[in-house]
Each structure stands twice: as C-alpha cells, then as structure tokens.
Amino acid sequence: MKEKSIKFGKNVVTTEEFVAEGHSFCVGCGEALALRLACKALGKDVVVANATGCIEICTSPLPVTSWRVPWIHTLFENTAATVSGIEAGLKILMKKGKMPEKDIKCVAVAGDGGTSDIGIQALSGAFERNHDFLYLCFDNEAYMNTGIQRSSATPYGASTTTAPAGKLSIGQTTWKKNMPEIAVAHNIPYVATACPGYPFDLMNKVKKGGKVRGPAYVHIFSPCPTGWRHASDLAVEIGRLAVETGVFPLYEVENGRYRLNIDRSKLRPVEEYLKTQGRFRHLLDEEIAKIQEHVNDEYAKLKAKVACFAA
Amino acid sequence: MSRRVGLEASLAAAEAARMADVDVIAAYPITPQTHIPERLAEMVADGELNAAYIPVESEHSALSACLGAAAVGARTFTATAGQGLELMHEVVYVASSMRYPIVMTVCNRALSAPLSVWGDHSDVMAVRDTGWIQIFCQNSQEAFDLTLWAFRVGEDSRVLLPVMVHFDGFHLSHVTEPVVLPEQEEVDGFLPRFRYPFALNPDKPMTHGAFGPPDIYSEAKIAQEVAFRKSKDVIIQGFKEFGDIFGRYYHLVESYRAEGAKTLLLTMGSFSETAKIAIDLKKSKGESVGLISLRLWRPFPFEELRQAVGNAETLIVFDRCISFGGPGGPVSSEIKSALYSEKNRPEVVSFIGGLGGRDMAVEDFEYVIERGREIVEKGSKELFETVGIRGKVTGIRG
Numbered sequence: 001m002k003e004k005s006i007k008f009g010k011n012v013v014t015t016e017e018f019v020a021e022g023h024s025f026c027v028g029c030g031e032a033l034a035l036r037l038a039c040k041a042l043g044k045d046v047v048v049a050n051a052t053g054c055i056e057i058c059t060s061p062l063p064v065t066s067w068r069v070p071w072i073h074t075l076f077e078n079t080a081a082t083v084s085g086i087e088a089g090l091k092i093l094m095k096k097g098k099m100p101e102k103d104i105k106c107v108a109v110a111g112d113g114g115t116s117d118i119g120i121q122a123l124s125g126a127f128e129r130n131h132d133f134l135y136l137c138f139d140n141e142a143y144m145n146t147g148i149q150r151s152s153a154t155p156y157g158a159s160t161t162t163a164p165a166g167k168l169s170i171g172q173t174t175w176k177k178n179m180p181e182i183a184v185a186h187n188i189p190y191v192a193t194a195c196p197g198y199p200f201d202l203m204n205k206v207k208k209g210g211k212v213r214g215p216a217y218v219h220i221f222s223p224c225p226t227g228w229r230h231a232s233d234l235a236v237e238i239g240r241l242a243v244e245t246g247v248f249p250l251y252e253v254e255n256g257r258y259r260l261n262i263d264r265s266k267l268r269p270v271e272e273y274l275k276t277q278g279r280f281r282h283l284l285d286e287e288i289a290k291i292q293e294h295v296n297d298e299y300a301k302l303k304a305k306v307a308c309f310a311a
Numbered sequence: 312m313s314r315r316v317g318l319e320a321s322l323a324a325a326e327a328a329r330m331a332d333v334d335v336i337a338a339y340p341i342t343p344q345t346h347i348p349e350r351l352a353e354m355v356a357d358g359e360l361n362a363a364y365i366p367v368e369s370e371h372s373a374l375s376a377c378l379g380a381a382a383v384g385a386r387t388f389t390a391t392a393g394q395g396l397e398l399m400h401e402v403v404y405v406a407s408s409m410r411y412p413i414v415m416t417v418c419n420r421a422l423s424a425p426l427s428v429w430g431d432h433s434d435v436m437a438v439r440d441t442g443w444i445q446i447f448c449q450n451s452q453e454a455f456d457l458t459l460w461a462f463r464v465g466e467d468s469r470v471l472l473p474v475m476v477h478f479d480g481f482h483l484s485h486v487t488e489p490v491v492l493p494e495q496e497e498v499d500g501f502l503p504r505f506r507y508p509f510a511l512n513p514d515k516p517m518t519h520g521a522f523g524p525p526d527i528y529s530e531a532k533i534a535q536e537v538a539f540r541k542s543k544d545v546i547i548q549g550f551k552e553f554g555d556i557f558g559r560y561y562h563l564v565e566s567y568r569a570e571g572a573k574t575l576l577l578t579m580g581s582f583s584e585t586a587k588i589a590i591d592l593k594k595s596k597g598e599s600v601g602l603i604s605l606r607l608w609r610p611f612p613f614e615e616l617r618q619a620v621g622n623a624e625t626l627i628v629f630d631r632c633i634s635f636g637g638p639g640g641p642v643s644s645e646i647k648s649a650l651y652s653e654k655n656r657p658e659v660v661s662f663i664g665g666l667g668g669r670d671m672a673v674e675d676f677e678y679v680i681e682r683g684r685e686i687v688e689k690g691s692k693e694l695f696e697t698v699g700i701r702g703k704v705t706g707i708r709g
Binding site: 044045046047049056057060061062063064065067068069070071072073074075077078080081082083084085086087088089090091092093095096098099102104121122124125128129 | 334335337361362363365367369372375376377379380381382385387402504511516517519520521522524528531
C-alpha cells in the first residue's frame with residue numbers, strides 16, 4: 001500500500017468500527033475492506049439486512065457476531081424484500097407513535113450472485129415500490145462463498161469452478177451483466193459504482209446513498225484474492241487498475257443524471273489489469289483484444305450517457 | 312354491543328386483521344385468497360386501517376417482507392394459498408425458526424399439475440413440519456375468531472411463533488355467512504399491544520439470523536421444538552380467554568355427538584359441517600356414530616385426540632390430500648401414529664376425497680361411514696379407499 005497516496009484528515013473518518021474484528025474473511029479480502037468503509041460512512045443509526053454469502057458467513061457464526069449495528073440475515077434471494085418489510089415496519093410504527101421518531105437508514109447488503117442472479121426479482125420489486133433503502137452490492141464476480149462458481153457478474157474470459165478454462169473453453173463465455181444500469185432502468189434516485197481502492201469516493205457514495213429518500217444502489221467492486229487468484233496484498237491495487245483500465249468505471253447517476261467520478265484522459269491497456277490475476281492467465285492475445293474492444297465500447301457508451309445526461 | 316352481519320370468510324379474516332390493528336401487511340394475489348388482501352388494501356386506502364400495505368412481487372417476497380416487519384416489532388399479517396404457499400416454502404421455515412409471530416391466512420388450495428385453483432389440503436400438508444402453529448376454521452365466524460386469536464397466541468412472550476389460520480378455498484373462503492363482530496374495546500381487552508422483546512433498533516443492536524455451525528445447530532433446533540410444544544398451554548389458555556370475553560369456546564379437537572359412539576368419523580376444515588349433517592341422519596336412524604374434527608393441526612393435540620376417540624371401535628379418517636406412495640391420507644397416518652401406543656385403539660380406516668375442489672355431499676359422508684364399517688367387519692388390505700372419485704382404485708397395499 002502506497003501510504004502517501006492516502007488522504008487522511010482528523011475527524012474525516014470515524015475511528016469507530018461497526019463490524020468488529022475477529023471475523024473470518026480471507027486475508028486481503030477487498031470486500032471486507034469495502035464493508036468496513038461503507039459501515040463507517042453510514043454510522044450507527046442503521047438496520048442492516050444481509051443476504052447469504054461471504055459477508056454473512058464471515059461475520060455471524062452463532063453464538064458470536066461481528067455486528068455492532070442491528071443486523072438480520074434470513075435467506076439468500078430475499079434481502080430486498082426483507083429490507084422492504086423493515087423499512088415499512090419502522091415507518092408505520094413511528095407514524096402510529098409506537099416507537100420514537102428517528103432517522104434510521106435501512107440497508108441491504110448482498111453479493112453479486114444474491115443481487116444480479118437469485119435476488120434480482122426481489123430487488124427489482126423493492127426498487128419499483130420505491131422503498132426508502134440503500135442497497136449495497138459487493139461484487140466479487142462469482143459465488144465465492146461456495147467456492148468460486150460463475151455468476152452473471154463473472155467477467156468474460158474468467159475461469160471459475162463451474163465455467164472453467166479448458167481445452168475447449170476460455171471459461172466464462174458471456175459478458176458481465178450490467179447491474180448498475182439495470183438499477184438505473186428502475187428510475188431510482190441514486191445509483192453509483194464504487195471500489196475500496198478509492199476509499200473516500202466509496203464512503204462519500206455510501207453516505208450519499210444513505211441520505212437519499214427512496215431507493216439507492218451502490219455497486220461495489222470487491223477484489224477477491226481467493227477467487228481471482230491474486231496475491232493477498234493486491235486488492236487495493238487491482239481495484240484501482242480496474243478503474244484505470246476502464247474495466248470498472250466509477251460513476252454516479254443522480255435522478256437520471258450521469259457523472260463520471262474518475263475520468264482519465266487515456267485508459268490503461270486492459271491487459272495490465274488481466275495479467276494481475278490467475279483467473280485470466282489462460283487468455284490468448286486474441287481474447288485479450290476482444291476484451292479490450294468490449295471495454296472500449298462500454299466506456300464510450302458510458303461517456304455518451306454522461307455527455308447526454310450530465311449531472 | 313356486538314353486531315351480527317353477513318360476511319364472507321375472507322372478509323371476516325380481513326376484518327379481524329383490521330380490528331387487531333395490524334401494522335404491516337405484505338401480500339401477493341392468488342386465487343382463492345384475493346379477497347383478503349383486496350379488502351385490506353381498500354381499508355388502508357380509505358383510512359379505516361392505519362397500516363403499511365406492501366404490494367410485493369411474489370409470495371416469496373410477501374413472507375420475506377413479513378420477516379423484516381416482524382423483526383422491527385410490527386404486528387404483521389399476510390395471506391396466501393396453494394402455489395403461493397409452495398413458493399414461499401423456505402421462508403415459512405425461517406419465520407418459525409426466527410420466532411416471528413406473523414399471522415398468515417391460508418385459503419387451502421390444491422397443487423399443480425394439473426393447475427387447480429380449487430380447494431384441498433395439499434398445500435397444508437407440504438408445510439406440516441415447518442414449526443408454525445396451524446389451526447383450521449369451519450365457518451366464517453371461526454375465520455374471524457381464530458384470526459384474532461392467532462395474534463394473541465403467537466405474540467405471547469412465552470410463544471413468539473407464527474400462526475397459520477387455514478380455511479378451505481372457495482368452500483369457505485368465498486362463502487357468506489352470519490358473523491358476530493365484537494366491539495373494538497372487547498378486541499383490545501383480548502389482544503394486548505404487540506411488544507416484541509428483540510426488535511431490531513439502533514438503540515440496542517442485536518443480531519438476528521446468525522448461522523448455526525454443527526456444534527450449535529442441533530441445540531438450536533431442539534430448543535425450537537421444546538418451545539413449539541410448550542405453546543400448547545398458551546393455545547388452550549387463549550381459547551379460554553377468548554371464550555370468556557366473546558362467549559365462543561374452542562377446543563383443540565372438536566367433538567360432535569361423539570360420546571359413546573362406536574363409529575367415529577374424523578374430518579378437518581369446513582367439510583366437517585357437511586359431515587355433521589350426515590351424523591345427524593345416521594343418529595336419527597339409531598346408529599352409534601359421531602364426529603370429531605381436528606381444529607389444531609400443529610402442534611398435534613395427542614392427548615385431546617385420544618380423549619375424543621375414547622372407546623370407539625372404528626375411526627374413519629377423511630383426507631383431502633394424497634401422500635404419494637405413503638401409508639394413506641396424511642391425516643390418517645398422523646392419527647394412526649397418535650393411537651399406536653393405546654391399549655384399546657380403534658380400527659382406523661383411511662378415505663381420500665374432495666381433491667381440487669371436488670365437493671363432498673352429505674350422502675358421500677354417509678357412504679364413507681357405511682363403507683368404513685364394512686371394511687372393518689370384512690377386513691381389507693387396501694391402505695386407503697377413495698370417495699366421490701370415478702373408478703374403483705384397488706391394490707393400494709402397504
């Protein structure tokens with residue numbers, strides 16, 4: 001970690017921890033870092049609903065818990081529905097005078113599988129019903145908790161245990177599902193992408209999403225040393241590379257208006273990102289070129305949206 | 312002053328939820344349950360009920376939203392039927408295991424395929440072992456009474472368990488009958504405000520739904536089973552309190568002209584009322600018959616069932632569900648196992664009928680009684696027989 005690149009100011013970030021140490025995340029987990037930062041940005045007046053997955057499993061083995069804020073896990077695919085009930089419940093109890101008025105943010109936490117695969121119906125429903133909640137998708141691009149199985153968020157060319165690279169396959173043969181854009185399509189007030197490699201940007205977006213009245217969605221790119229086959233000290237660097245190559249651009253959509261938060265005049269070659277990870281090491285030049293072309297196209301599309309609907 | 316009105320069973324259940332002042336309703340429309348959420352949505356829209364109505368996108372989300380609402384301490388209600396109950400199946404287990412006292416009406420419906428929106432008990436049997444208190448209604452009055460009672464029992468701090476109030480799809484859900492509605496003060500006297508002791512609140516952070524590693528899962532599940540069985544005391548107390556206030560007393564097992572009868576018919580749900588007429592006709596001919604109907608399905612009322620059966624020689628059990636490849640109708644196999652340890656147990660005969668909305672007329676129940684006695688006299692190797700179904704099924708052997 002390059003210490004001088006980290007901005008630090010007294011009272012900028014709370015020293016209070018809301019997810020206690022002693023959890024069982026893998027060494028160097030990008031998701032654990034992102035979660036810690038997100039919770040610091042939100043503070044203590046939250047109720048968190050967590051989908052089944054790495055975060056849930058690593059923080060809650062009975063009879064102990066890492067959570068210092070109210071937290072609930074029920075199932076895998078229903079987190080947006082559970083948080084709908086929490087939000088509606090708190091609101092009506094306050095309205096009926098059955099509990100004191102308080103600004104409590106309802107937060108859903110899920111992985112990419114729990115969001116873009118099995119949980120997408122419940123999430124779409126909760127968006128459409130306009131519940132006042134913040135949904136955080138921690139995207140480590142596969143089912144990591146069950147052992148690196150492919151999801152619809154797995155990128156093209158990545159090798160996973162259920163879409164392995166082999167003599168006849170490059171691994172994942174489909175492009176990553178664009179979940180942030182699916183969220184945008186619901187016309188919700190706030191959508192953003194974030195990455196723990198940019199901690200202040202991440203915390204600002206989570207904070208902003210938490211203040212929105214109505215649904216907010218923050219899609220957090222979460223490097224996974226175990227699943228991506230990279231060294232355990234590289235999560236931050238790989239996250240930054242994903243942004244700098246245009247693989248995972250950082251942007252916000254506020255009330256339909258786009259803003260690119262990191263806009264490099266020239267993107268770094270995607271190969272620099274791919275070569276850091278074992279999951280891509282089987283890729284030949286022609287596949288890398290194909291990925292580069294796709295990244296260029298997607299980035300151009302995003303820039304066009306920014307130009308068309310600037311914040 | 313209470314008032315007597317004509318009310319469909321579905322609307323009676325909705326009225327009970329209103330008088331219980333529910334905080335959150337989350338429901339998805341499915342025939343034959345629709346009249347319940349429709350009526351509640353209307354009440355909320357008209358300001359007759361101060362509640363949050365969440366029009367979810369599926370039954371899975373309906374019960375999931377109920378989990379969230381109950382977890383923050385809201386009085387929570389939903390209703391479903393058949394396929395809807397199947398879709399929410401995994402959530403049904405979570406509700407009881409996490410001890411959320413949600414009340415759910417189930418308008419009992421057959422299961423696909425072939426698609427059938429009509430009534431039977433297939434949906435009930437699929438959730439038999441989910442750890443919910445399950446009670447059956449026979450008429451619209453009971454739909455009102457037992458919905459109210461369900462909140463009282465489920466929310467009791469000694470219980471904290473969800474309750475399913477079953478009534479037969481169409482045969483009861485869509486039937487208008489006279490219902491006595493109490494005054495709000497009487498309801499408030501019976502049903503105290505829900506104070507959930509473990510509500511999720513930032514002022515006192517708690518963790519709900521941590522996962523159970525092998526060194527703790529077994530103890531957690533056994534503790535749930537112990538608590539579930541103990542709920543029976545509160546169930547009985549709830550019936551007594553209800554009767555003392557409203558004048559209608561309910562029992563875990565209801566007996567009708569059953570005392571001293573040699574042959575007993577056993578039913579569950581609204582068909583019991585048709586069966587009563589068959590019993591009256593048989594009695595008028597001097598036959599020694601009676602009816603018992605199970606009101607409480609879970610936790611199973613073993614003691615009360617044995618008492619109700621008494622010294623009967625023949626017990627004919629009528630099921631509205633098939634247990635494919637199993638020992639007969641699912642109710643009959645429960646009954647057989649409940650009576651197995653008894654020294655003087657009756658011969659138990661299993662009948663299956665009334666599937667997917669097929670009606671059971673009075674004469675069908677008369678046939679069941681006659682044929683049941685004949686089976687016992689002559690003996691039969693069939694595990695069950697059918698009633699009201701075209702064609703004779705034989706060769707169903709254990």
